[in-house]
Amino acid sequence: MISVRDIQEQTIADLFEQYPFLQGFFEEQTLEVNGQINEKLDDFLNFLEDEEEQENRAMAKDQVLESMSEYITQMLEFLGEDKDDGVRSITLLPGTNKSGEAEQFGELKISKSEIVCIVGPTGSGKSRLLADIEWVAHKDTPTSRTILVNDEKGDKKWRMTSGNKLVAQLSQNMNFVMDLSVYEFLELHAQSRLVEDVESVIDKIIKQANNLAGEKFDLNTPITSLSGGQSRALMIADTAILSKSPIILIDEIENAGIDRKKALELLVGEEKIVLMATHDPILALMGDKRIVIKNGGIHKVIETSEEERNLLVDLERMDAVVQNMRTRLRQGEIIQKEDIGF
Ligand SMILES: Nc1ncnc2c1ncn2[C@@H]1O[C@H](COP(=O)(O)OP(=O)(O)OP(=O)(O)O)[C@@H](O)[C@H]1O
Secondary structure (H helix, E strand, C coil): CCCHHHHHCCEHHHHHHHCCCHHHHHHHCCCCCHHHCCCEHHHHHHHHHCHHHHHHHCCCHHHHHHHHHHHHHHHHHHHHHCCCCCCCEEEEECCECCCCCECCCCCEEEECCCEEEEECCCCCCHHHHHHHHHCCCECCCCCCCEEEECCEECCHHHHCCCCCCCEEEECCCCCCCCCCEHHHHHHHHHHHCCCCCHHHHHHHHHHHHHHHECCCCCCCCEHHHCCHHHHHHHHHHHHHHHCCCCEEEEECCHHHCECHHHHHHHHHCCCCEEEEECCCHHHHHHCCEEEEEECCEEEEEEECCHHHHHHHHHHHHHHHHHHHHHHHHHCCCCCCHHHHCC
C-alpha cells in the first residue's frame, strides 16, 4: 500500500523511475511536467491550490495526491500478480453434470505447452468449464468442480478482480468503448506491462495482427472502427506478445474471420497452457487432447491419435478449398464444379 506520504516528498523524476506507468497518470490528468521534472511532487502540485485551477480541473491537490497513491498501489498489485508465478499445471477434479450426476473421470491434469480443446453440442457446458478454470473453482460454481494449480488448491489471490491474471481470456465479443487509436491502445498496454522497448513491441503486435486478419489495418485506425475479425486479430496478437498469464482460455476462435491456424500457433509459441472451446474440427484435432462435454459434464477425454493427426492434413486441404471459395464469392466471381478440386 503506497500512501500519500510515500510519494509527496519525492521528485517527479524519482517517481517516474520507480513507477514508469505513472507517466500515463500524468498524461491522463493533463499534468504537464515540462521543466519541473526535478521538483518534489508536493511542490509541483502547488499550482492546484489556485482556486481557478481547481475549478477548471474539478479537483484539488489533496485529491490528486490521493488518487495518485491509489493508482500506484493498484498498478503494483496488478503487475505484481501478473506474472507466471511458476504455474506448471492445472488439474480438474470432477463435479456434477446438469442432472446433478457425478462426472465420471478421476482427475484431469493439464501441463504447460499443452493445447486442450473442449468440444460438445451447443449449450452443453463448454463455456462453463472455461469459467470454472478462470474462477479457480472450489466447489462453488454450478458444476461443483475443483481446479487445482500446481496440484494444490487454488489460492484465493488468483481470484482478485484486477489482479486475476492466472488466465488471459479471449472471448467472442470484443467491444471496445475507448476512444483510442490502435497505437494508443497498444502503447498504454505495453507501458502498463513495464515493457522496455515499447515501439518494437507495438511493431511486432501490429505485424502479427495483420498476419492473422483478412483486411489489413494500421496503427492510426481507431479501435472502435475495427471489424470483428480485425479486433479479434489484434487481441490475439496482443495476448500472445504482451500477456504473461500462464493460461490462455479461448472461447470460439472460428467465426472471427481470421487465420485460425496461425492464431493458434502464435498463442502456443510461448510456454502456455491453452484451453479452447471449439466447434471446428481442424482446431479440435490440433489439440493434444479434447474434452467432450455432454449435458454439462465431462463425458470423455480423448487423446488426439496419430491417425487423426494425419487426417488433419486432408481436413486442412478441404478447408483451403472452402476458404478460397469464400474469397472468390466475396469478389463476385462465379464458381464451377472443377473449382472444388475433388
Ligand atoms: N454441470 C453443470 N451444472 C449446472 N449448469 C450447467 C452445467 N454445465 C453448464 N451449465 C449451464 O448450462 C448453460 C449452457 O452452458 P454453456 O454456455 O457453457 O454452453 P456451451 O457449450 O458453451 O454452448 P455454446 O456452444 O452455445 O457456446 C449455462 O447456463 C451453464 O451455466
